[in-house]
Amino acid sequence: MAKVERESTVDEETLRDFLRGMLLIRRFEEKVEERFRAGELPGFLHVAIGQEAVAVGVCSAMEEGDVFASTHRAHGHTLARGTPPNAVMAELYGKVEGCSHGYGGSMHLYDLERGNYGANAVIGGGLPAVVGAGLAFKLRDEPRVAVAFFGDGATNIGTFHESLNLAQLWKTKTVFVCENNHWAESTPGWQHSPVWDDMSKRALAYDMRAVKVDGQDVEAVHEAAREALEHARAGDGPVFLDVETYRMHGHYIGDPQVYRSKDDRQEAADHDPISRLRERLGLSDDEFESFDADAQRVVDEALRFAQSATDPKPEDALENVYA
Amino acid sequence: MAKVERESTVDEETLRDFLRGMLLIRRFEEKVEERFRAGELPGFLHVAIGQEAVAVGVCSAMEEGDVFASTHRAHGHTLARGTPPNAVMAELYGKVEGCSHGYGGSMHLYDLERGNYGANAVIGGGLPAVVGAGLAFKLRDEPRVAVAFFGDGATNIGTFHESLNLAQLWKTKTVFVCENNHWAESTPGWQHSPVWDDMSKRALAYDMRAVKVDGQDVEAVHEAAREALEHARAGDGPVFLDVETYRMHGHYIGDPQVYRSKDDRQEAADHDPISRLRERLGLSDDEFESFDADAQRVVDEALRFAQSATDPKPEDALENVYA
Amino acid sequence: MPDVTYREAVRDALGAAMRADESVFIMGEDIAEMGGSMGVTQGLLDEFGPERVRNTPISEMAIVGTGIGAAMAGMRPVVEIMYEDFLTLSLEQIVNQAAKHRYMSGGQVTVPLTIRTQGGAGWSPGAQHAQQLEAWLVHIPGLKVVYPSTPEDVRGLLWTSIYDDNPVVFFEHRLLYPVKGPVPEELEPIPLGKARVVREGTDVTVVAIGPLVHRALEAATKAEEEGISVEVVDPRTLQPLDESALVESVKKTNRAVVAHEAVTRMGFGAEVAAVLQYQAFDYLDAPIERVGAKFAPLAFAPVMEQYVVPHAEDVLAAIKRTVGK
Amino acid sequence: MPDVTYREAVRDALGAAMRADESVFIMGEDIAEMGGSMGVTQGLLDEFGPERVRNTPISEMAIVGTGIGAAMAGMRPVVEIMYEDFLTLSLEQIVNQAAKHRYMSGGQVTVPLTIRTQGGAGWSPGAQHAQQLEAWLVHIPGLKVVYPSTPEDVRGLLWTSIYDDNPVVFFEHRLLYPVKGPVPEELEPIPLGKARVVREGTDVTVVAIGPLVHRALEAATKAEEEGISVEVVDPRTLQPLDESALVESVKKTNRAVVAHEAVTRMGFGAEVAAVLQYQAFDYLDAPIERVGAKFAPLAFAPVMEQYVVPHAEDVLAAIKRTVGK
Ligand SMILES: Cc1ncc(C[n+]2csc(CCOP(=O)(O)OP(=O)(O)O)c2C)c(N)n1
Ligand SMILES: Cc1ncc(C[n+]2csc(CCOP(=O)(O)OP(=O)(O)O)c2C)c(N)n1
Ligand SMILES: [Mg+2]
Numbered sequence A, B: 001m002a003k004v005e006r007e008s009t010v011d012e013e014t015l016r017d018f019l020r021g022m023l024l025i026r027r028f029e030e031k032v033e034e035r036f037r038a039g040e041l042p043g044f045l046h047v048a049i050g051q052e053a054v055a056v057g058v059c060s061a062m063e064e065g066d067v068f069a070s071t072h073r074a075h076g077h078t079l080a081r082g083t084p085p086n087a088v089m090a091e092l093y094g095k096v097e098g099c100s101h102g103y104g105g106s107m108h109l110y111d112l113e114r115g116n117y118g119a120n121a122v123i124g125g126g127l128p129a130v131v132g133a134g135l136a137f138k139l140r141d142e143p144r145v146a147v148a149f150f151g152d153g154a155t156n157i158g159t160f161h162e163s164l165n166l167a168q169l170w171k172t173k174t175v176f177v178c179e180n181n182h183w184a185e186s187t188p189g190w191q192h193s194p195v196w197d198d199m200s201k202r203a204l205a206y207d208m209r210a211v212k213v214d215g216q217d218v219e220a221v222h223e224a225a226r227e228a229l230e231h232a233r234a235g236d237g238p239v240f241l242d243v244e245t246y247r248m249h250g251h252y253i254g255d256p257q258v259y260r261s262k263d264d265r266q267e268a269a270d271h272d273p274i275s276r277l278r279e280r281l282g283l284s285d286d287e288f289e290s291f292d293a294d295a296q297r298v299v300d301e302a303l304r305f306a307q308s309a310t311d312p313k314p315e316d317a318l319e320n321v322y323a
Numbered sequence C, D: 001m002p003d004v005t006y007r008e009a010v011r012d013a014l015g016a017a018m019r020a021d022e023s024v025f026i027m028g029e030d031i032a033e034m035g036g037s038m039g040v041t042q043g044l045l046d047e048f049g050p051e052r053v054r055n056t057p058i059s060e061m062a063i064v065g066t067g068i069g070a071a072m073a074g075m076r077p078v079v080e081i082m083y084e085d086f087l088t089l090s091l092e093q094i095v096n097q098a099a100k101h102r103y104m105s106g107g108q109v110t111v112p113l114t115i116r117t118q119g120g121a122g123w124s125p126g127a128q129h130a131q132q133l134e135a136w137l138v139h140i141p142g143l144k145v146v147y148p149s150t151p152e153d154v155r156g157l158l159w160t161s162i163y164d165d166n167p168v169v170f171f172e173h174r175l176l177y178p179v180k181g182p183v184p185e186e187l188e189p190i191p192l193g194k195a196r197v198v199r200e201g202t203d204v205t206v207v208a209i210g211p212l213v214h215r216a217l218e219a220a221t222k223a224e225e226e227g228i229s230v231e232v233v234d235p236r237t238l239q240p241l242d243e244s245a246l247v248e249s250v251k252k253t254n255r256a257v258v259a260h261e262a263v264t265r266m267g268f269g270a271e272v273a274a275v276l277q278y279q280a281f282d283y284l285d286a287p288i289e290r291v292g293a294k295f296a297p298l299a300f301a302p303v304m305e306q307y308v309v310p311h312a313e314d315v316l317a318a319i320k321r322t323v324g325k
């Protein structure tokens, strides 16, 4: 296991930007929960409330030209990478203005322009593509990196194994970000993985560089991600980021979490990455409120935009099947 | 990594039986090569010449009621477990008297009576079944163990990952025997796995007990297997046996091995487990010849049996599709 | 007869089978404490405990494969693949292993495994959570394939599948879970390979499966109003297929429509059409109509999703074409 | 025109495509030093080096999946699945990812990936090395499916597949590799979606794919001797399917046989039969005959294997049934 150099590259103003980014995601997803409960949103959705520091910390370390693949819990990664909130919200409403033009939905957010190769609703489904992109960057000798986000539960699928094995074997320009929130739907880590409390052990099977990170500390995540991206970009091989984080809400919106203890929920609540950053920055209530108000304003605008956006024509369903 | 207790349970006479078993497999497969080249055998075949100590060492440690799954390279495991050579040879000829009654062939040798759950022609294909059998034994609290044989190349398939992960998670009564001959067809270990020279690292991803064994030393294999089977039988969890061995011949019969260096072939030839055991036993030429003659006699008889055995009726092809 | 939902009927069959036989146990993702992503297995953990109601990791290949091994070792596992889209992760074990062990062993091995899965569109789950893939399994000798449309059928057929000595792939439909229907007081096993005439009629036969059985009945009622008498037949088991029941019906009505939610192209309806045109050639007064999903993945936006999947109106239109109205 | 083998024709197309475009590279198990388990890629490593001719681990899911990612990143990968039986290990990536990325992204993503695979019985490879699974892929919107039967077709169609901007699953047949046939001096791309009339005739149309094209020609010659004039049509591309070419032929001959090596039940022939009975209903003078493998896995013993797979005699018998002889 590698250790991360600790001298921070993150100044105060950057940290404030991180807070803005995390608040945007938090308020966005709270609004999504509200509108879903109100019956306005089709399908089913997953929020990453509690995991904002991972999205912001990693995406802020990515550079122009870098690409990534996300999961069923994709709002945070997508917003953190800069896709306009209007386009993301519109997608959740299944509108033409959505970032996938209404074809994808919450679990299939795409934004090729910003290197978003797609959120994936099949666990592990996006990992091989990220290895393949990292291979292409290596073959063409481009200073680009492909990043995969996935959860602890995803480390149990064969696709995960084949992807990490191949990435290390070929030293593709890839970074694997494991968001270990200790839950796979209703299944706690100890019930789904023999190494649930130390996912970095997975990397040992490939001799892959692994780094443990506190996923509630956005600065630490950013630093680890920056170092990992450098490593991969330089062609020194892929890196496995073992990020410890917390799922503060249910697996999906509306999940009664009958399977989850009060204590476990409380523990998650006690690890809110936003409160933590707020303290770290020593913000007064007023300062924080103004950050918050900005975020809220953007989200409200996104909602207005999405609600008044355009429905696809039914027959559009037969478009985009082939190039 | 666990180390094997070294006090040997194997006496001189047992070692002589091991030699008999290994010679039987060697002569059997040499005959198979000869007959295949002569155009008598349908399909395509793989011999395990050089790996006899693994088959004999492991199978001799198994007990009545234990089961196993094999691979495309299955003659040795099947013979070592006691399936009559006549029945094995007859299967290679596609005869009714074959151990799979002509339905299976070399890559699908079965013998349920002796716990042979089938040789598998899909890499990794037999592993989950062995975990499932080990689970059944655990659920019914039976003192039985399920053993999986597979090669180094098989550690790259997702099925391998999911199987070992689940076996450790549920502590099934399972032993995984990785025969690392450093080749997957024409692909050398370094080209297919980042940990090709230390496969026991694969077990680290599951916190699984792993034991390294010299696969050319039948006594060492037997001891390691005995200890592993005890461990699994006692319900203490699965064990991964990382067995270093050599493929002395081609991947399949007739393989010109254009991809393989003279040195590599020579190195394999220099690690013949039979010569090694012969020396260990300090056998005179006459003694060895007599062992060899016995083996040859059994093989000749098996060939006679198979050549004069019964062809299935064409329409038998529609039997056994359903129970 | 009491009314129960399709969901309760599945749960009944699982519970009854587990009570009746120690060797029956269930495995799948989130089936224990949560009771399954569709709530089907709720309560079973409390009654049977964690040894027999097993939450699994996200390992579809191993879920099926361990089921195979446990079955070979004498158990009767019922494994669940949460969405049939994820069958794509376990087909190696289903197709190369479960379906072929008995054959490759020349009859030595028995694999009494039931693989439950569910899917279906109509609620905007998106392109990776709504596919209907039953046709694939029908192509594979060694498998039995069941796709019930009512609470009574799903309960009786699941019981029979569990006690069948062959691997059975058992399809349920997401939208059917809340559907209520009458079931006998006592669980009555239903034999595999027997179709059911859901509605009698004389002018045209609609062979429908899963949710399309219900949409076909709607269409039949509407057709009635226009003076078209529709017979609706549900094969229930796709493999083995009760060909004679389908053929007999068509010989009576001289017209046929085949309806399912899966993509029409290469869907199960193709096989039924091929069978009917062959065995009832001289009886057919019109081309066999196929009703299924249009040729596209399932979009997220409801208007697009609804445009792709077949509705009662589509069945009705097909019925009318067969009678030239 | 020079004669080359089907094997050489595939190699030609791969080499030509790699010479023409830096973004084309190939990946698969044992395709480098060994030149592939069927010898198809022999020599390519020497010409293009290990970066563009990549031996992979045994990781069918990742082989396809990395191909997808590389394609999304602007390459034109050609990946090989050694035996199509192993497609069962990679279908998640083929069906949920490659086939749907463009759609789910609303048209943003392009996946110019070619997946080559091969299979087929007739040499006793056993139940797990001989399946024909092309029908599965035809059921999936977003994929193109190609299955050439001659050296000329395989060369021209592979080239086109590699340069097509969609994922293409490209089927080759084990027994066709040594078959020789004429090819143009210069590689001529063949458009996807165009059937080829292999032999003209007036009494009955045989729609055949892969090795059955050759067996159908044999059968046609024998039929000729009995005064039956057989037209043989090879769709070559199963998706998109050149329906009009098949329908036109049947409208001329009024009789049809569909032939492939895959299991008849739910095989590609079912789709063709469903299409023909619908579009040529009034022209058909006899039921459409389907010729395919009997309903069993493929046994090892040659006598049993041969009993299951379809031969020229089976096609001939089907032809005769259509004309009532
Ligand atoms: C292959 C596959 N199996 C099952 C599912 C259903 N499913 C959706 S999310 C999920 C849990 C994923 O857990 P994890 O990877 O830890 O991500 P998290 O939800 O915690 O973010 C499951 C089982 C799926 N989407 N794909
Ligand atoms: C899933 C799958 N992919 C590819 C093959 C083709 N194949 C047969 S044996 C083999 C190499 C296996 O190597 P290893 O596991 O080391 O076993 P060994 O042959 O060395 O005994 C391959 C690639 C297969 N049988 N199954
Ligand atoms: Mg999780």
Ligand SMILES: [Mg+2]
Binding pocket: B151, B152, B153, B179, B180, B181, B182, B183, B184, B185
């Ligand atoms: Mg090997």
